[in-house]
Amino acid sequence: MMGTPRIMRRTRTRTALVAGAAALCLSITACGGDSEGGGSLSAPGPEALEDLDSTVQVEFWHSMDSTNGQVLNGLIDEFNAEHEGRIKVTGSFQGDYDTTLAQHRAAIQQGNTANIVQIYDLGTQFMIDSGQTVPAQSFVDKDGYDTGPIEDALLNYFTVDGELRSFPFNNSTPLMYINKDAFEEAGLDPEQPPKDLAGIREYAEALTVRGANGQVERYGFGAAVYGWFIEQFMARAAVPYCDSGNGREGRATEVLFDDPNVVELVEWWQGMIDDELAAPLGRGTDDAQAAFTAGRAAMTLESTGAMGGFLEQSGFEVGAGYFPLIHADDPAGSIIGGASLWINGAGHSDAETRASWEFVQFLLTPAAQSKWHAGTGYLSVNTEGYNGPEASERAAEYPQFSVAADQLANSETNINTAGCMMGVMSEARVAAEEAWEAALVTDTTAADALSAGTDKVSRKIEEYNASVG
Incomplete structure (x- = not known):
């Protein structure tokens, strides 16, 4: 059964709201930084989740609604069931991409950011400049996480100054x-x-x-x-x-x-x-x-x-x-579109940050990506996800979807x-x-x-x- 029965609607910024407000936020002492509320901008190790007294709560702000939101909620429920008593992720729809970014800016100024936030591609430089997140590369290096199965074109986009800054998630071409x-x-x-x-x-x-x-x-x-x-x-x-x-x-x-x-x-x-x-x-x-x-x-x-x-x-x-x-x-x-996942470190405990990373790792697994791709039509960030049962069934019914994956696979990865x-x-x-x-x-x-x-x-x-x- 096809998972995206409606055409994607895209909200397109018509004003200087996003960049102008971002600049304003950055001018106010870098929107807070990590000195006021604690929290590290380095990835904690698995020991951060040892000897827990209670379930670690992870708040996840996103822009997925309708069919896409339903698929995402299903993945959240699956993760929570697997980590019952240790980690609980709560997804919170914030609105379209521009609204989510605006909400995140406001949260930075208030010192009350979500643990994970989904930000569209055009917000990448602002997210780096805000100085609030743990670079994705820090998690990769800490755990020796293998990014090999991740689509090269996506890694290429979200890598800045030699470091992966966020984790690709809902991406398209x-x-x-x-x-x-x-x-x-x-x-x-x-x-x-x-x-x-x-x-x-x-x-x-x-x-x-x-x-x-x-x-x-x-x-x-x-x-x-x-x-x-x-x-x-x-x-x-x-x-x-x-x-x-x-x-x-x-x-x-x-x-x-x-x-x-x-x-x-x-x-x-x-x-x-x-x-x-x-x-x-x-x-x-x-x-x-x-x-x-x-x-x-x-x-x-x-x-x-x-x-x-x-x-x-x-x-x-x-x-x-x-x-x-x-x-x-x-x-x-080919340049990708869509959004990526950023893990906020400023103002959050090591346990929350580590739990956030555990959830992101789950979303990037072949099993989760097979369901995500089949249910939404977005690319499978993990290329092994295309071999999953859900993705394979979709490809057999709608071979047109393979064109996107082929185009990215045949794309050169360079500055352009x-x-x-x-x-x-x-x-x-x-x-x-x-x-x-x-x-x-x-x-x-x-x-x-x-x-x-x-x-x-x-x-x-x-x-x-x-x-x-």
Whole structure:
């Protein structure tokens, strides 16, 4: 039975709330630090759970609701049953990713953080700068924990300055989705979706259908103007998103999404819309998803998190392929999305911190990851999880899900595919979207719009960097 019967809904930050408030928090004596409430930022050993007088309580803040929340609660219950009398994990839904991060910032200032918090990828630099968490690497080193089975691309993203900073958990990667029925009607091979922009245009010309009045009834292509896609296209072209080695060799001072490759991408997009080969869908991911499932766009771009909903809601056979390249000879690669788990040390006892690590280890086991992947559609962080009974059954029923794992497995792990690390990534993504959209709906050229967008972000980066010293 498919575990994700609805299309993933994504909340997208439209304001400076996250980065601005993060900078404010950091300016207030680093949001507290570990000196005021005790707690170590080094991993305690297993002895921390010896001679316990009572059950260790672990509070876990997360952003998983609906089906995903149900699957997570099931895993929490399983862990608690296995550790009855010693450890009890209580999951607490905080809202969407932005809300959870805001709640965590407030908790830092109040000196009352949860033991474990799930933070989305764009919050990684803030979490490092806040100085509240025990680096994941500390647990790995303390226990000699084997990260070998963990997906390399995920380790690559969450490793900063040579140290794993958090544990990947609910992660995804974008794909190309196709209407296989439309492909066959157009005489195209649905097992060979286009691989680059030129290919998409060629296929779109065959897939676009016009009625007797000349109006488009089905566009060949249609996807949201979503900033994450720019990050993907840049990584696949081996172009860093920000300077200083994508913010991993030093503090980033500017974003680079005005690169000629991105200018070409936006100009191509505009040409597709002008020629009525692509649906003009704007920035709404919900609108783009609906256009695909309704058959109004024969090809689209979306996260693996949308696949379950596509399969359930589409009145046609859905196919999946790798996220496209700008040019056929681009080196490829893939940046992940989603969130990771951070264990707070400041203000918490060694027993709580160790118990939190025991729970995270449980979530990363092949058995837990098989259930997680099968129930939610997220990647199996532990690659051995794909061999589990739940994941194997899902793969047999829906082979499209293997495309995501294959794309990551074939992705190079380097600075470009690691993604940009900076404190205002949420604002950068929105600025990229705004610039992209401006080039599509105004007389502003793609080059000018993207240049203006990067200038806007540079000022925000300067403010953030100044706030953290």
